[in-house]
Amino acid sequence: MKVEFINPFVSAAFMVLEKVGKTKVSKGELSLASSPIAGMDVNTIIGVTGDILGQVIYSMTTDTAQKLASVMLMGLPISDFDEIAKSAISELGNIITGNAATELGNNGYCCNITPPSLFMGKEVKVSIKDLQILVIPVKTDLGNISIYVALREADK
DSSP, X not given: OOHHHHHHHHHHHHHHHHHTSOOOEEEOOOEEEOSSXXXXXXXXXXXXXXXXXXXXXXXXXXXXXXXHHHHHTTTOOOSSOOHHHHHHHHHHHHHHHHHXXXXXXXXXXXXXXXXXXXXXXXXXXXXXXXXXEEEEEEEETTEEEXXXXXXXXXXX
């Protein structure tokens, strides 16, 4: 996987989480993962199509998701991870991926993103076939998020 595919997701995650999540953000050590990915409690999956193909997964605990959703919803208390909280977390992944896709476009890679899918539960496993998976650990004051990026350049 090309590094120019990763950097847009790092910069988009930082910008969006700082702005929308109103939190300090830092990045942990990048690593490789193998399929299937053992996600945390809440996982937003977004596909990427066009010049670049693959998936991006945003994985976090329920506690982190509730805190982020509460901030995104102007401080609305989230005691139960209900439909509005699920929608907020799905939209968070959508915003980050959309910003990354825009940056990729500015770098000459025309791509689109699919609507987000949210998967929840203990010990969720997500399989990504035939793609290298890079893990971007993101630390915030509201909790940690693992961003799994599995992308490749489309055949021309």
